[in-house]
Amino acid sequence: MAGSTKIALFGLVLSSGRQVLAGLNQAALAGKYFGNDAPWYQDRIPFFEVSDTAIMDVYYYRWQVFRAHQRDLGADGYISTEFIDDVSWQTQPSASINAATQFHLNEGRWCRDRRFRVDYTNFMYGPDANPRAYSDSTALSAWNAYLVDGVQSDLTGLLDSMQNLYNHWQDTQYDSSKGLFYVEPIADGTEYTIASIDASCGSDGFTGGTAFRPSINTYQYGNARAIANIAELVGKADVAADYNARAEAIKKNVQSSLWNSTFEHFIDRYYASTQCSTYWDFIRGRELVGYVPWLHNLPDDDTVYAPAWAHLIDPEKLGGLYGMRTNEPSYEYYMKQYRYQGTARECQWNGPAWPYQTSQVLGALANVLDHYPKTAAENTITAQDYMNLLRQYAKLHYNKNRGGLNIEEDYDSATGAPIVGLDRSSHYFHSSFVDLVVTGLVGIRPRADDVLEINPLAVDIKYFRIEGLIYHGNEVSVQWDADGSRYGTKGLVVEVGGNVVGTSKTLARVTVNVTRKAPPQYLRYIAKSIQLENSTVDPQIPRYPVGSVSVPDAVPYQVQHAIDGRIWFFPQPNNTGIISHGWLTPAGNGSEVWHMVDFGNKINLTSAEVAFYADGGIGVPTAYRVEANLANGWQIVPKAKFPRLVGNGITYASWSTVSTSQIRLVFTPPKGLPSRLVEWKLYSELVDGSVFHR
Template identity: 55%
Template sequence: MRHVLAILLAAAVSLAGTAAPALAQSSLAQSSLDREQIARKHFGNDAAWYRDRIPFFESSDPKLDAVWYYRWGLFRAHQRDLGAEGYVTTEFLDDVSWQRQPYASLNDASGFHIAEGRWLNDRRFTDDYIAFMYAGGNDRHFTDHMADSVWGRYLVDGDRDAVLRHLSVMRHVYRLWDEKYDFAKRLYFVEPLLDATEYTVSSIDASGGQDGFRGGDSFRPSVNSYMFANARALANMARLAGDTAMAREYEARAEDIRERVLADLWSPSLGHFVDRYQVDNEHVKYWQPIRARELVGYLPWMFDLVPDEARYAGAWAHLLDPKALAGHAGMRTVEASYEHYVRQYRYLDGAPECQWNGPVWPYQTTQVLTAMANLLDHYKGTGPVTRGDY
């Protein structure tokens, strides 16, 4: 079981598209598995699609095996054929009103999609998706770490032409985010809704506790971690392309973001990375830190932004504390002591609708599991976190 856990930890570390080493598929291990039989067992009449495309895996734990193939089943289900524009990966199986019409694409989960798709033997799906996103598909509806995931794909397949194909557009997209950059504070800010995390502490408190769907623009650990990771990826790509000036520029950008996140978004009193308000109104003030810990505070570890120091590693104690972020059903998005924890704001046809002020949210749970895997894999100081906790 320990061996299986090590495999899963390594896989989780690689999901973020960070500085994981290139992994070569073991042809010996793959050839020893009866792919036809396994594919039929898990996918029935659709086995042919998976047989030569996905990496196969077997362990002594049938639950782990089931999860592995369930994930590939989901990946397959979310492929949408756009005809001449190729395939994209959708966030929702059904169409939603806020998707980019008529393609059903959204960029907030693109980093996850590319990180998953890079393991496919069939390069077409992720090639098409990246090309679509950098041909106008990434309308910056949400924040994302797409460039970082494109670099992470290169660390797996070593395809130099593919990783550099859209470099000029990636650079252009990065600079478009200057509109959400405070040049005095040297940090990025965003409305939580456009960070795919509406009903957070910043948006709820900025409304005086009355709502939280819109508003609450803040300097957040999330968007700044994404921009750090994307800058680092662009620096790596530029160096690969032989553009040393661009490489130095984006290395400097990444390090400057790291410096400001550590100096300004770390709360010594809460022992956690937190938002600071960019908005200034009758309820909250510019640069004021939020008053509660949120799950988003672990995202800097998702991209190895955080130094290997005990004071930072101690933040993980809150994730294990039932009075803080450790809920009965999984990770809470905000600690239970927050005044508006699980207060219901949204209703659909009279029934409570999903929101992000406490209940488990798979999108962010996945991010924090990746961050925790990084912590366990290559940090010397892991604080209170153990592999058993993972």
């Protein structure tokens, strides 16, 4: 529990008169939440404590989700995945799905190691992604990351690609007579909406129902603003003017055409006509997607739109007991189940609570409470509502079906239990939480200028402290103590570079000037052993590097999993294979086994990361070594350093450089237990776990 974690936090006054504060016991927090994998997190995440235990626990769990979904592609660097393992509709072979990219980048902008978001953004605008599989706001999310780290070079080289993608959308899914974009709900990541169900006359809704939606138009509004902002950074005034004009046109048309005064909500209008739907007609109900315009600051601060927020906390409308409903119980087909996988219910958006849109709505609400003064003054919804909804969302992470912390795809808002619950659903990464804590509860509002702005929404929180956050290259901490009993200093305290630069006796907006600095320079080692395609694609065609094992009749995809660039250590209940990953050996009998990587040609290798999973039924090997196939056959690599293996963490092995086409990890599973090799990565450089250049 947060209250039992020992911290060291007290005020000091330097001879210069500047006050500095000591901080949280980061090593203790990392050990508590991440166990043997703590070293991965210690230089990468902002550490946080808060008087609400559930919010604190979920905050650290969501960093585990982030870490688990960083897939190493080898030379292309890292991307974030939506599902923890492969699904049939992902982009092959990377497993990327652009529908979730906006959440990945918004969450990842708070990771101190910028490599993940830089690699990912470059990949999504490169030749091997599929950026139009789903609607998204990747350009805006990349801009939002810039607002945190302030590094222009991360963006400016992508400007042409961003424009090309935007224009492709405009050429193919834009109705010039209405000045709006349209999308089929399934391509918006939301099958079985009111539009798609009603377009089928209530018979289905998986596809169809193409409509002018608040979502895609808000995304394109945000993307246009981002492109304009980036163009201004590089002095392209004509491009900036063009895209600002496009954004203004979308804003005008969304407000004039998608706002429904009867429902007092932004809702869809049909693009495609069917027997039961007519072009330009409104759909017949409110949906949660109607709050997305505020997520990207599209609506004017006009009190005419304020009544929409009353629906969110109305238990008869969108305010479910355990989660936000995606549409209302008054809808004829509310919660009617159309789609199954076998007997298991599949994904639908006709009422279930989705973390996807829940996190969008919370982000939108934080914007309203922060910089929509006229709307907020209507008191339709308050900061207390934000905290109530954030807690409600946090509780969804405590899985009522599987147990423990495990975020899934969608939930029954009446019970709080997951609906879909398939193997693919565990630890699902199509939402945000860290970003909501940082920008909402803590209230850090990233800006393009060199100002640090804090406006916390933590109205009923007794205390919180976040530290180690990098903003415009500066180390930032924010602390709140309602009565001074936790940290010895009552009120709000803002620190930059370890120095107190702003205070307030109450939860109030604080702004301080900062000097922009270069953020820490991250290391970018390239794993040589990554194989993205498993042998089930075509086992007759070797795709180097190729994995093999000493055990006969091993499952081919498990062998490949040990070199596929994925690492996670989530519990694997009853060893059923649910969310398991890597190569599972037979139970140990004292004999050695090995996993070999064949590169096809000689390559220089110097070090390895080795990851084994462990629990009560799966054990860490009792011994291991690395061997290379050299001129005289298989030999232990020279001048080797083989630290003791750890379970559920990374062991770094190194040796003098060898040139070889084949290398293998030889190890001994414990007697009576199998071992699971989650991943081992091989490098030409010396990799020791360091994150930044020293």
